[in-house]
Amino acid sequence: MFLSIGDLAVRTGVKVPTIRYYESRGLLAAPLRSAGNQRRYGRAELERLGFIRHARDLGFSLEAIAALIELQDHPDRACTSATRIAQDQLGAVREKIRRLRALESELARIAEGCTGDGAARDCYVLASLADHDLCTQDHPIEAKSSTQVS
Amino acid sequence: MFLSIGDLAVRTGVKVPTIRYYESRGLLAAPLRSAGNQRRYGRAELERLGFIRHARDLGFSLEAIAALIELQDHPDRACTSATRIAQDQLGAVREKIRRLRALESELARIAEGCTGDGAARDCYVLASLADHDLCTQDHPIEAKSSTQVS
DNA sequence: TGTAATCTCTCTAGTCACTAGAGGTTCAAG
DNA sequence: CTTGAACCTCTAGTGACTAGAGAGATTACA
Incomplete structure (x- = not known):
């Protein structure tokens, strides 16, 4: 081959x-x-x-994959770190889902509050974005994570 | 000021x-x-x-924000595009949640299938990643989106 | 064997939304 | 008036690719 x-x-x-x-x-x-x-x-x-x-x-x-491969190449080592990498990733994914759900409801409120047939001056989308106080729930202040969903 | x-x-x-x-x-x-x-x-x-x-x-x-600002600066225009931008964003967020949920269950299965106390050769995490057939459900083949969750 | 189409090679630069750092200037407090 | 924090511009780096240039290799078919 x-x-x-x-x-x-x-x-x-x-x-x-x-x-x-x-x-x-x-x-x-x-x-x-x-x-x-x-x-x-x-x-x-x-x-x-x-x-x-x-x-x-x-x-x-x-980077995580490189660590997993390193482990694959040394089958005698304990697989503790592979498990930890997978669990970290799971935690990151869950956190991301949690944050996206908050965004989803906020965005749904914004997008559905506007019929789209008015003028920009009365647009609920623009008003919502301009005034954070209109938020019904707070969405997160930027936190770092490296998981990509692509 | x-x-x-x-x-x-x-x-x-x-x-x-x-x-x-x-x-x-x-x-x-x-x-x-x-x-x-x-x-x-x-x-x-x-x-x-x-x-x-x-x-x-x-x-x-x-880019989307630039378009929204452009609209803010011209209050006489119709807000159709603002609504569309918000709805697109909502759709992207929902799609991302959908995909992340698939990843979550797959990762949970992988991470929880391994106690982490064995040797790498027997590690369920590594085996799962090496063999796609172990997947209980398929996770998506890379698709493009630009929404970032940070 | 010739040739044309497709593949492959290396290298550089671009993407997004920042972040870090160098090396220098300005400001405000004491 | 001095000190030290904040500011200036500029370049380069991040992650995980993607795109393109210009040149060489391989393969299919006549």
Whole structure:
């Protein structure tokens, strides 16, 4: 089995430039090359990229994935940190859902309060955004998290 | 009322470099300057920045905010587009919640399936990520959206 | 064997919404 | 008048890619 980077891309659903990017970030080892310097992949790389893909779909950062891969490469180590990474991610996702729900109700109130047929001067959307006091509930003051939903 | 950029930052909760960034992006007009070239703000800028802050908290992109501001500056126009922007944003938030909920249950299954006291070779977290077939439900294949939850 | 189409190579730069830092100037309090 | 905080501009970095240029490799078919 010798796959070109394009074959690998089709099989995993990861785009070609993204595969090269992962290699540059150290998530994939530099593969064999053809006589003409093109990348050639085997089953191991296919599986590893599938792993990365799946973890990315679940919102893990590349940093977290690198840690998980490190662990995969050392099967004798305790899997405590893998569990912690997954639990951290779960916590981050739950927090994000919580915040998005607050935004949802606030936005629904704003969007549905306006029929859209008036002039901008009377627009409830604009008024709501201009005056925080119209909020029925407070939405959060910016906090940092790195989970992406894409 | 003449506020320095630092005063404005304290009053709105927007950081100083972010205020300058908004100015560079055209969301805030270039303000008056002191004799020594420092920015001086009045009530109008305070309100506008509050508007931007509120909209950002609700996840609107700077592009969307620019469109809303444009509308604010022309109160005679119909507010149709403001309503559409808000509804688009609401739709994006709902979609994001939907996807995050799928991730949540998948992650909960993975994270709770592992006690964390075994070796990496037997880790359920790693196995789940390596083998997509273990998924009880499918989580989405990467789709594009620009709403950020921060 | 020739050739054309497609793929692949490296490299740089752009995206979004900031954030950090360097190196210098201005302001307000004491 | 001095000190120290706040301000100025500018550049570069973040994460996770994405886009494009310009050149070389591979493959299918005649």
